[in-house]
Structure formats: structure tokens, C-alpha cells
Amino acid sequence: MPSLSISVDVVIFSLRADDLKVLLIRRGRPPFEGLWAIPGGFLDSEESLEAGALRELEEETGVTNVYLEQLYTFGAPHRDPRGRVITVAYVALVPAAVQARAGDDTAEAEWHSIHHLPELAFDHAEIVQYALQRLRYKLEYTSVGFELLPNEFTLTELQTAYETVLDEKLDKRNFRRRILEADILTESKRYREGDVSGRPARLYRYKKNAVTQVKARRLFP
Amino acid sequence: MPSLSISVDVVIFSLRADDLKVLLIRRGRPPFEGLWAIPGGFLDSEESLEAGALRELEEETGVTNVYLEQLYTFGAPHRDPRGRVITVAYVALVPAAVQARAGDDTAEAEWHSIHHLPELAFDHAEIVQYALQRLRYKLEYTSVGFELLPNEFTLTELQTAYETVLDEKLDKRNFRRRILEADILTESKRYREGDVSGRPARLYRYKKNAVTQVKARRLFP
Numbered sequence: 001m002p003s004l005s006i007s008v009d010v011v012i013f014s015l016r017a018d019d020l021k022v023l024l025i026r027r028g029r030p031p032f033e034g035l036w037a038i039p040g041g042f043l044d045s046e047e048s049l050e051a052g053a054l055r056e057l058e059e060e061t062g063v064t065n066v067y068l069e070q071l072y073t074f075g076a077p078h079r080d081p082r083g084r085v086i087t088v089a090y091v092a093l094v095p096a097a098v099q100a101r102a103g104d105d106t107a108e109a110e111w112h113s114i115h116h117l118p119e120l121a122f123d124h125a126e127i128v129q130y131a132l133q134r135l136r137y138k139l140e141y142t143s144v145g146f147e148l149l150p151n152e153f154t155l156t157e158l159q160t161a162y163e164t165v166l167d168e169k170l171d172k173r174n175f176r177r178r179i180l181e182a183d184i185l186t187e188s189k190r191y192r193e194g195d196v197s198g199r200p201a202r203l204y205r206y207k208k209n210a211v212t213q214v215k216a217r218r219l220f221p
Numbered sequence: 222m223p224s225l226s227i228s229v230d231v232v233i234f235s236l237r238a239d240d241l242k243v244l245l246i247r248r249g250r251p252p253f254e255g256l257w258a259i260p261g262g263f264l265d266s267e268e269s270l271e272a273g274a275l276r277e278l279e280e281e282t283g284v285t286n287v288y289l290e291q292l293y294t295f296g297a298p299h300r301d302p303r304g305r306v307i308t309v310a311y312v313a314l315v316p317a318a319v320q321a322r323a324g325d326d327t328a329e330a331e332w333h334s335i336h337h338l339p340e341l342a343f344d345h346a347e348i349v350q351y352a353l354q355r356l357r358y359k360l361e362y363t364s365v366g367f368e369l370l371p372n373e374f375t376l377t378e379l380q381t382a383y384e385t386v387l388d389e390k391l392d393k394r395n396f397r398r399r400i401l402e403a404d405i406l407t408e409s410k411r412y413r414e415g416d417v418s419g420r421p422a423r424l425y426r427y428k429k430n431a432v433t434q435v436k437a438r439r440l441f442p
Binding site: 003004006043045046049070072073075077084086141 | 268291294305307309
């Protein structure tokens with residue numbers, strides 16, 4: 001164990017059963033053995049930070065092929081009982097179809113509601129809260145929402161996704177007007193069959209260039 | 222020299238002579254001896270990342286008492302010829318009144334125009350560009366501009382500050398309307414004397430709560 005180490009940790013969000021969930025692993029060895037934690041581990045000497053985060057995510061949860069964004073670096077002197085460990089945290093969003101499984105060092109890998117998190121190892125509770133703040137901010141200012149949704153969705157499903165992440169009810173007419181004005185959606189030719197009472201609902205998809213195109217309204221010019 | 226080290230580096234911006242400048246130090250020892258670099262150095266074992274950044278900034282440039290924001294962590298495997306060094310970069314803004322001087326390990330400390338940067342050591346050119354992007358984004362979406370200005374300023378001086386950072390001309394009427402609508406300024410009782418042709422110009426200051434209060438318009442309520 002060197003006197004100073006770098007780890008990489010990943011907060012991975014998903015919308016499941018109309019709830020915002022975060023993927024946690026149960027630690028299979030000390031420190032904090034038996035406690036839940038976000039996936040992560042020590043950086044290898046020749047890999048980039050992002051490659052390390054992707055590797056740890058795959059090893060511990062089987063999740064691959066996700067888009068990671070660097071979140072923040074946490075380096076309080078005594079955040080790890082083993083010695084000085086500075087961790088570079090990443091955040092990722094995956095659609096509900098992505099499956100997770102426990103890896104070699106992990107007893108379990110499971111999706112947990114952001115509203116009912118268990119006690120977390122290290123400073124991971126703080127890291128998850130910071131990631132949640134970033135996710136909410138990005139949902140309001142960018143079109144990052146598409147990463148949480150299947151390819152096609154109704155406007156009601158999109159509104160539910162926003163409401164679930166932001167944890168607040170949104171006005172239906174305002175929501176529809178603003179999301180259509182933002183010009184990030186394109187109509188699909190298909191419809192979702194309505195329930196007994198309803199009409200079929202139009203399906204939409206995000207435009208291919210939505211991520212780079214959409215920005216919040218600039219204050220200037 | 223351990224096999225892995227953490228450094229902290231600071232990109233510090235200021236508006237001087239109607240130009241956006243960044244504070245650089247000339248390195249007094251290898252590697253890259255004689256080249257310019259942003260201030261920074263290795264983290265001490267018992268200090269937080271931010272404390273390390275503030276200490277290095279003071280040691281190398283004499284600048285103290287600045288507000289730092291964590292920018293990004295750069296960790297490409299061969300970014301430092303001495304071995305694996307991961308650097309946590311910070312960004313700071315200071316008003317023109319702040320003076321810098323060379324410290325112990327540094328031959329010189331000088332403000333350089335963002336438009337005419339010399340060759341920089343390590344990956345510091347990339348770090349400076351990343352910081353510039355962040356500064357421009359924040360200027361558009363938040364009221365961070367006050368950190369670059371003296372306590373009181375005219376609307377023309379504020380517009381010049383925005384134009385200098387964004388590197389584009391802004392329409393005067395639009396700028397005034399938007400900045401006043403944003404409700405982040407308060408009128409001072411004082412005026413700046415006009416030149417021979419002009420009327421005295423009203424002085425403004427940022428509201429005390431401007432930083433927390435102002436946000437770009439949210440896409441959703």
C-alpha cells in the first residue's frame with residue numbers, strides 16, 4: 001500500500017419503476033466490509049482515469065458501454081481508513097434495460113432508490129448527493145435526459161422522467177410547450193396504445209444532435 | 222519520489238488593461254525549467270486539495286485570499302515526465318487590484334494575455350483552455366462576473382468585462398436590458414465623471430446575494 005493512492009468511483013443513475021435509482025455494490029472485503037458503496041477501486045498505473053472508472057464498473061457490476069462524465073475529486077485527508085486515498089468520481093446515466101450483476105470482489109450489486117439509501121461506505125453518501133445535484137442541474141439545462149429513456153417515449157413518459165429526477169410535479173401544458181420549443185425531440189411514426197379510456201399517444205425520440213444543440217437560454221447576448 | 226503523486230494547479234484569471242489575463246510562473250527547476258506554467262505543486266500529506274491549491278498559489282505568486290473552484294482532474298498516464306502525477310486543477314478570478322510576485326521556486330510571476338500565451342509546461346495549455354471554457358460558461362449563466370470587477374462599476378465597464386471574457390461584441394441595449402432584468406445589480410449613489418463629451422455615468426454594484434440568487438433561466442419551472 002503506497003502512502004498515497006488514487007481511486008475512481010462511479011455514481012450510476014437509472015429510472016426504474018418510476019423511481020430514480022443508483023447502483024450500489026455490497027463490499028466483500030474490508031474496510032467497510034458488508035456495507036454498500038458505489039462501484040469503484042484503485043487506478044492501475046498505466047490507465048487513464050476514465051478507463052479506470054469503466055474497468056471498475058465492469059468488474060464490479062458487469063455494466064459496460066456507458067458514457068461517463070467526470071463529477072468531482074474528493075480528497076479530504078481521512079476519508080479512507082487505509083491511508084490517503086483521493087478519489088476521482090464519475091457519473092453515468094443508463095436506461096432501465098441495463099442489467100447489473102455482482103462481480104468478483106462484491107457480494108451483491110443492486111439498484112437502490114435515491115429516497116431510501118442504506119448507510120454507505122467512506123464518503124460515498126456525500127458523493128451520491130453531489131452527483132444528484134449535478135444530474136438535476138443537467139436535466140434542467142441540457143438534453144441529457146435521453147440517456148435515461150428508451151429510444152422512443154411518449155411526452156407523458158418524458159415528463160414522468162423529469163418529475164422523478166427533479167422530485168417535483170411539473171405543469172403538463174408548460175412542460176409540453178417548453179420541451180417542444182427547445183426543439184430537441186422528433187416525432188416518431190408510431191404510437192403507444194392508450195389504456196381503455198385514452199387515445200393512443202404519439203411516440204417521440206431525441207434528435208441525434210440534441211445533446212450538442214440544446215443549451216439553456218443564454219443570459220447573453 | 223513515490224510511484225504516484227497528486228498535484229494541485231491553479232488557473233487564475235484577471236481583467237487587466239481591457240484584456241483577459243492568466244497568471245503564469247516561469248519554472249525555476251526541472252522538468253520544463255525555464256518554461257511558463259500555471260502555479261501549482263505537490264499536495265502535502267495532511268492537507269485538503271483546496272488547501273494545497275491555496276498554499277501553492279501563495280508560495281509561488283504571493284496571491285492569497287481568493288475563491289477557488291475545482292475545475293477538473295487531469296490524469297493522462299504520461300502527462301508528467303517524472304512519473305505518474307495526477308493533477309487536480311482549480312480556477313480563480315481576481316480583480317485587477319491584486320498583485321503577484323515570484324515566489325521561492327519561481328523565476329518570475331506574470332500576467333499573460335489569454336490571446337498570446339507562451340509555450341506552457343506539462344499539459345497546462347489544455348488546462349488553461351478548459352478553464353477558459355468554464356469561465357465563459359459561468360459568465361453567461363451566473364453572476365460570477367463580480368469577482369473580476371472592482372466594487373463599483375458603470376454598465377459600460379461591466380459590458381466591457383463581459384465582452385473581453387466572451388471575446389465578442391454585445392449589443393448595448395440588449396445587454397443593459399438583460400443585466401437589469403436579471404436583478405443582480407444595485408444602483409450606487411455615486412457617478413463616474415464623464416469625459417469631455419459625456420454625462421456622468423451611474424455606478425452599480427453587485428447585490429450581496431447575487432451569486433446564489435442568479436441562475437440562468439431554467440428550462441423547466
